[in-house]
Amino acid sequence: MASQKNILVLGSTGGSGLQTVEQALERGWKVTVADRKTEKLPAKLTENPNLTVFKSTLPEAPGHLDPLxxxxxxxxxxxxxxxxKGSGDELEDFYKWLITRLHKIPRAQRPYVLVVGTQTIQDPQDAFQLITWVHVQIIGFVAKGAKHMILGIERQWKPYCIGELAKDGEQQLDVCLFRLNMVKDGEQREGAHAGYVGKGGHKPQLERSQLAKWLLDESEQKKWVRTLPAIWGDNVGLAMSVVGQFTQTRKAGQEQAQL
Structure with a gap:
């Protein structure tokens, strides 16, 4: 029988976050979430004894999470x-704190960190793909706040995936900066793939249920440690770009978007 995992999910009340929490609990894992809108968590999740919930804004999260x-x-x-229009500074500041905190843990005991980015973050192994190129251009012209935040994510985590900080040593972290383009609701869990943009049958779409399963499988298997894989799914219809979903959240008055 597989050992019980203990994971932290950030962004737990977005569509992908809810899927990830639900699937992790189905596996019998322990799950901790820290979220501003914990009321979005359905009763079938909050009633599970393996779920620990902290109601918290992002600046408050370190106070809850530091001991854990x-x-x-x-x-x-x-x-x-x-x-x-958002600056993205809150998220980048939180990631700076998290990286500093991780370095206080002995190298062999540090948790595996899987962080979402978009396919505007480039990897040297990527190939040209028209739809991804168009996506990058759109962000540059009409979603400057989103671009700023994505750049913050890239600044904090990419050096630990490719570059000097990814090499052996005390500064090394087990990080996967996984990159998405378009995500949508769906029920199928099988069929997620990891690779590089424009290669290996890469497609722009992915279902949240597929993403959640891939994240949980990867957290166990650690096939993509210190890499920047693009994630996509089989048999997925038209989906909205990740940035498109991020920008929609301003209408709902959210302070922090979640996939």
Whole structure:
């Protein structure tokens, strides 16, 4: 029987976050969430004794999480930009704190961190793909706030995936900066793939249920440690771009968007 995992999910009340929490609890894992809108968590999740919930804004989260970080096997972050005008500083500041906190843990005991980014973050192994290129251009012109936040995510985590900080040593972290383009609701869990933009049958779409399963499987298997994989799904119809969903959240008055 597989051992019980203990994970932290950030962005737990977005569509992908809810799927991730639900599927993790189905596996019998322990799950901790810290979220501003914990009322969005359905009763079938909150009534599960394996779920620990902290109601918290992002600046408040370190106070709740600092004593617990050492206990997690994995940290999954589905946090992203909230609108086209936001500065993104809150999220980047939180990630700076998290990285500093992780470095206080002995190297062999640090949790595996899986952080969402978009396919505007480039990897040297990517190939040209028209739809991804168009997506990048749109963000540059009409979603400057989202772009700023994505750049903050890239600044904090990409050096630990490719670059000097990714090499062996005390500064090394087990990080996967996974990159999405378009996500949508759906029920199928199988069929998620990881690779590079424009290669290996890469497609722009993915269902949230597929993403959640991939994240949980990857948190155990650790096939993509210190890499920037693009994630996509089989048999997925038209989906809205990740940035499009991020920018929509301003209408709902959210302070922090979640996939």
């Amino acid at each position: 970080i050492d206990q997690f096997d994995a940290i999954i972050s589905l946090l992203g930009p909230n609108n086209t």
